[in-house]
Amino acid sequence: MGAHYGVAVTARPSAPTAVDVVARALRDELAGVRARAVGGRAPRVLDVGGGSGTWAVPLAGEGCEVTVVDSSANALAVLRSRARDAGVADRVRAVQGDVDALADIADGDGGADLVLGHGLLEYVDDPVAAVRALAVATTPGGAVSVLVAGRWAAVLGRVVAGRVAEARRLLTDPAGRWGAGDPMLRRMDTDEVRTLLERDAGLVVEQVRGHRVLADLVPELPDGASAGAELAALEELAGDTPPLRDLASRIHVLARRSGER
Ligand SMILES: C[S@@+](CC[C@H](N)C(=O)[O-])C[C@H]1O[C@@H](n2cnc3c(N)ncnc32)[C@H](O)[C@@H]1O
Incomplete structure (x- = not known):
């Protein structure tokens, strides 16, 4: 899984590249799904509010079967084009719809192994209903990944x-x-996201991390590769260390639906 995940919505062009802690969490989760999969079945990913495919297209490139549900027809048109260009159109299903109607849209196959709600909760009318819908769309034992503006x-x-x-x-x-x-209806702190997922959606929170704690504060680095690597290492540490973690541009939470995997 490449460091290009999520870059389109997170990085200023001049900002130094940070280790993508979200990409790493997803990669680890999908490795677990693959290890448990019967008959080498591809991991099923549902990307709600997946937009133009910042996450969906690379995940399909990794061999996942990805369904993107998004309310924007324009975003889905870009997604289809990006999926074609990346040679993964056969592994990306684009569905126009609202998170509120997820139960009607989901394909009735028992839920997705991994459900993404990245950059979604900032825009929905009812975040409690949204996280409940994400949880219901997840297979028992599967994971929900939420990324929300801090x-x-x-x-x-x-x-x-x-x-x-x-x-x-x-x-x-x-x-x-x-x-x-x-344009955002809300931003959240780590406690708010945790409460939404645990109390309101009945999920078990396993990881809370800050995504881009430091990198967005650094206008440019003095010299190339070694300073970049040092910042990346520091970024990773900060994303896991409260209270620095809680100052991140975005909060990432990985939570699990209970049940047999
Ligand atoms: C900031 S973009 C995030 C795109 C992508 N998930 C990412 O992380 O790069 C928000 C997306 O959520 C979609 N969206 C907003 N409200 C929605 C809703 N109620 N149901 C489904 N999608 C929604 C928008 O159309 C947009 O594509």
């Missing part, structure tokens, strides 16, 4: 950009928004 990183980002009034609103607004024009 509210504290947004505060720091606004201050660094000199937008102090917006930073204050982000800090005090219960939903972590900077104002009415904010």
